[in-house]
Structure formats: C-alpha cells, structure tokens
Amino acid sequence: MNSLSEARRAAASPLFAGLEGDVGVSFEFFPPKTEKMAETLWDAIGTLSPLAPRFVSVTYGAGGSTRERTHATVERIVRETAIPAAAHLTCVDASRAEIEEVARGYWDIGVRHIVALRGDPPVAGTRFEARADGYASAADLVAGLKAVAPFEISVGAYPETHPEAASAAADLDNLKRKIDAGADRAITQFFFEPDTFFRFRDAAAAAGITAEIVPGIMPVTNFAAIQRMSGMTGTAVPDWLAGLFEGLDDHPPARQLVAATVAAEMCRRLYAGGVREFHFYTLNRAELSYAICHLLGVRPQ
Numbered sequence: 001m002n003s004l005s006e007a008r009r010a011a012a013s014p015l016f017a018g019l020e021g022d023v024g025v026s027f028e029f030f031p032p033k034t035e036k037m038a039e040t041l042w043d044a045i046g047t048l049s050p051l052a053p054r055f056v057s058v059t060y061g062a063g064g065s066t067r068e069r070t071h072a073t074v075e076r077i078v079r080e081t082a083i084p085a086a087a088h089l090t091c092v093d094a095s096r097a098e099i100e101e102v103a104r105g106y107w108d109i110g111v112r113h114i115v116a117l118r119g120d121p122p123v124a125g126t127r128f129e130a131r132a133d134g135y136a137s138a139a140d141l142v143a144g145l146k147a148v149a150p151f152e153i154s155v156g157a158y159p160e161t162h163p164e165a166a167s168a169a170a171d172l173d174n175l176k177r178k179i180d181a182g183a184d185r186a187i188t189q190f191f192f193e194p195d196t197f198f199r200f201r202d203a204a205a206a207a208g209i210t211a212e213i214v215p216g217i218m219p220v221t222n223f224a225a226i227q228r229m230s231g232m233t234g235t236a237v238p239d240w241l242a243g244l245f246e247g248l249d250d251h252p253p254a255r256q257l258v259a260a261t262v263a264a265e266m267c268r269r270l271y272a273g274g275v276r277e278f279h280f281y282t283l284n285r286a287e288l289s290y291a292i293c294h295l296l297g298v299r300p301q
C-alpha cells in the first residue's frame with residue numbers, strides 16, 4: 001500500500017481499523033531503586049514480553065549513577081527472558097578503560113546491543129565535561145565500543161535539535177558521525193507532533209543518513225512532569241496538549257485514557273507516514289504502551 005492510499009484510508013475509516021500488525025516495537029525501562037519498584041518493573045516486562053519486542057533497553061542514570069542497577073537489571077533480563085536486552089551506556093564520569101570493562105562485562109553475559117550516549121551530568125543544568133581519559137562524545141563512544149566487540153548499537157537523535165548543538169545542521173552532522181562510527185539506528189528524543197518527526201526524517205535523509213530512525217514515544221500521564229522534562233530537552237509542548245490535560249489532576253484514570261488516546265493517535269499518524277518501528281519510553285508501566293501497541297495491530301505472539 002503506498003503512502004497516499006494509506007493516508008486516505010487513515011482519514012476515511014476508523015483510525016485503527018484493520019492495521020496489519022506489521023509494526024516492530026521496543027520498550028525502554030529504568031533500573032528500579034527499591035523492591036517495590038523492581039516488582040512494578042518485572043510486572044511490566046512480563047506484560048510486554050508477549051508482544052515480542054525487537055529489544056528492551058535499560059537506562060543509565062545521569063552521571064552513571066545507576067551503573068550497578070542497570071547492569072543487574074540487564075543481566076536479569078538476559079537470564080530470565082528471551083527478549084534481546086540493550087544496555088544504555090554513557091561517557092559521563094568514566095574513563096575509556098572503565099567503559100571498556102563494562103562493555104566487555106556485557107558482552108560476556110550475552111548482551112549484544114548497547115544504546116550509546118554521551119549522557120548528561122549528574123547535576124541538572126550543568127554542562128557535560130569530558131574527562132581527559134574519557135570519551136568526549138557519543139560518536140567517540142560508538143567507535144570505542146565497536147573496538148571492544150561487534151555490538152549492535154543505537155544512538156540518540158533530536159528532531160527538535162539537541163539543546164547544546166550549534167545548529168540543526170551541526171546536530172545532524174553529529175548524528176551522521178555516530179552512524180559513520182558504526183551505530184545501526186537512531187532513537188529519537190520524544191516529541192508531540194508527527195510533522196516534527198517527518199521533517200527530521202527528511203532532513204536526515206537529505207544529510208545522507210540512511211540508518212533507521214525510530215521515533216521515541218512518550219505517553220504523557222503526568223503533564224506537569226512532562227512540561228518540566230520538555231523544558232530541559234527543548235521539546236515543544238503544544239497548547240492543545242495542555243488543554244487536553246486541563247482539569248484532570250484529580251482524575252488519574254481519565255488521564256490514563258487521555259494519554260493512551262493522544263499517544264496512539266500520534267503513532268497512527270506516524271504509521272500513515274510509513275513508520276513501522278516504535279520505541280516506547282514506558283517509565284516502567286506496561287498498560288499504556290500495551291494499549292498503544294494493541295491499537296497498532298501488535299498482538300501477543
């Protein structure tokens with residue numbers, strides 16, 4: 001089906017009717033701090049696993065603050081599930097030798113996929129300072145990891161331009177450097193308008209980036225928290241989104257329904273524009289991502 005007939009179908013029939021289920025998904029989790037949070041995480045992994053994600057990834061806390069917890073979570077996924085696990089790894093406050101040791105450790109326990117990032121400093125609002133014996137950017141990290149073992153590597157991409165980049169073009173050059181260094185795919189920062197993604201995908205293609213660019217989907221339930229995060233990441237929060245969450249502070253179940261509706265509609269429009277891979281920022285909760293995947297035609301395997 002070409003994109004014009006797909007767009008016509010999306011406009012003319014119930015939005016989610018008859019999707020073929022030809023969608024690949026991945027899920028991102030953060031390492032739990034407490035027993036209770038671990039329980040929530042493992043419930044979420046148990047719920048989402050039957051959807052046969054391409055991979056699940058585990059984040060690395062700002063400043064490398066979750067090194068052990070990230071490692072333990074990834075290790076348990078490898079041990080207890082059949083889903084490919086991807087470990088996030090950053091350059092912050094680590095020497096090249098330390099990163100090499102961590103990467104070797106991952107390879108030895110069977111991890112074949114790293115999400116390679118420069119990372120943010122532990123104190124929000126301060127700037128990243130490269131260590132003399134460390135990596136200065138994600139592109140350098142990708143090259144370093146490839147020298148350790150033939151990892152599959154994902155990197156970050158910024159449809160609304162990384163806040164520290166000199167320009168959108170410079171940011172795309174940086175993405176190209178990461179791909180040229182050996183990254184297999186880019187996963188984007190979250191965004192709220194499909195056109196933001198399409199413009200970025202076109203600009204990346206025009207810049208000679210041929211690797212797959214996977215939209216990062218953030219289902220919003222806590223609007224105030226997302227507004228704060230968006231301020232830090234430079235993500236535009238549309239007025240209509242604020243309007244949709246107005247008056248729902250004391251109605252958590254309604255917020256969940258609104259969150260699923262908004263995110264699913266965006267995914268549907270991305271699908272109509274040819275997107276077939278989606279990466280969900282789950283925040284360790286399964287239901288929203290599960291519902292959106294279901295609407296996109298993804299079923300337990």
Ligand SMILES: Cc1cc2nc3c(=O)[nH]c(=O)nc-3n(C[C@H](O)[C@H](O)[C@H](O)COP(=O)(O)OP(=O)(O)OC[C@H]3O[C@@H](n4cnc5c(N)ncnc54)[C@H](O)[C@@H]3O)c2cc1C
Pocket residue numbers: 058059060061062063064088089090115116117118119120136137138139155156157162163164165166170171174178187188189216
């Ligand atoms: C999918 C995804 C997952 C993430 N997971 C984590 C996580 O687990 N833990 C965590 O701490 N953070 C995470 N982050 C956040 C990320 O660490 C921050 O956005 C960080 O500020 C930039 O990381 P990067 O890998 O994109 O850096 P880089 O690609 O190195 O880019 C950083 C900035 O420097 C610029 N730059 C880089 N090299 C050059 C150069 N040679 N010349 C000029 N400019 C240059 C870039 O344009 C950009 O502005 C994630 C982000 C995404 C999109």
